[in-house]
Amino acid sequence: MPMETTRVGTSLKTASEQAAATIAAMPAYPKSIRCPICQRQCLTYAELADHYAAEHPDSVAPVAVTLNVNGKACALIFEPHLTLKHVLQFHLGLTGAKEMCDRGACGSCTVIMDGKPTLSCNILAAECEGKVIQTVEGIAVIPKWKPLIDAYCKWDAMQCGYCTPGFLVAAKVLLDRNPHPTEQEINEALSGNICICGTQPRHSQAILEAVLVMAEGSDG
């Protein structure tokens, strides 16, 4: 029986439907290329670069970078000092990775980069070209990981829910590397994530149950 708890918000969409809609809405190309300083409209990135060289020689020109996020190649133009977290949220509309401490100390912004848990607030987006990036939305649309999300809902491993995407991503990386973790291994893998509401004990319960459900699913 599909669990009612996986329905989020008032839209009566399931988590995976909502994530799929968010991923579908990610722009593959920048909608418009505007100079961030004088708002001048440019047709191509080359034109913008020329415009910077001519009009704003003392400013830092945006860079053109193609990011591979959730299986979709997205051509983007942004300033080189922006973190991956910022670009995911404000250029691609992916709000799953959350900004809490913005110093790499809380784990709320965890994404998966080349199979490794990575703090998106602590890496420059300009350095992520050519890397395979997966966010919590990309996990939610894969049916294999539905038991994990269901278990998080069932065990109520959240209160305000702000840190939960980071925990979920860290848990997914753990299960990728080690499909049958012990409670101690779970606690170790999640030790980089902080929940101020204090839901830590529920996470190991939820993940241990998800492991059982996923094992049953793969047998049948």
Add this chain to the structure above:
Amino acid sequence: MRAFNHINAATLDGASDALKRGGAVALAGGGDLLGALKDDIFPTYPKTVVNLKSIPELEYITAEGDTLKIGALTTLADIARSSVVTENADILALAAGRASSPSLRETTTIGGNLCQLPRCWYFRKLNNRFDCARKGGDRCFAVTGDNRYHSVFGGAVFETAPGVKRTCVAVNQGDLAPVLTVLGAKLKTTERVIDAGDFFGVGVLTATVLNCGEILTEIQIPINGARKSRYKRFAFRKSIDFPVINLAISVDGENNYRICLGGVAPVPYIAAQAETLLAGRAITEELAEKAGLAAAEGAKPYEANSYKVQLIKTLVKRELLAF
């Protein structure tokens, strides 16, 4: 963060040249620098960030003959997981696996860990609020201020400008610094090879003796089958926290001990008196206690950090008895 130019360095020479041009900082894993840029702690905001990760062939772990070689861009997680490191220098794998948090270890590098700036809260205060000696200012605010995490072996005297001597009491809090010191590692840079014990220094906006534009490239650790070693970190939190004190001890086949403490002095502190006391002797409970006292000999704690002296005595004794 405010805007800066971003350069992907293709070669070490290119990176050195870019760094020598001034107003430039080197970026590896970003664990230290990005936080510093977000907090805006530098007296002058850097114009250029030079990305070192784009330089190929600086990420490797190999055991060649009697030397374990680790590229400076190797991440802490790779070091912690590496069987080569575990076999030849187990405390390095242990210390790398305890630093920061699992997800930060995947991006932060050994080179960055060794070159990180101090975590003194006056130095790190948002928006360069305290113009302290370590940034070229006039005074060290921690001497009379809140110094609970600062040095117990006095401050480091250094020149902020030619002829102007100032003191800084911030500690080197890195996890790997004491480990590499007791292992007798050699650190290869673009210009020279430096002993790990001489690598750390105190200067304006630096925690190493590296010159402007000099880049750490390789860590070379001598392999010694008879060596035994231990690493202990004392921190208030198990994860995502810097050690208040950390301790590395190694002993060779002839009972020659090397003891190095982090978090107690501006550079990793080699407990020479304890080493002399222990040389060639077998550990007993009484000797371990004396070694602990010897390690803390000469400590001059400030108002709020005398607890560190007790920590030194206890940790040294416990770890010696645990061999």
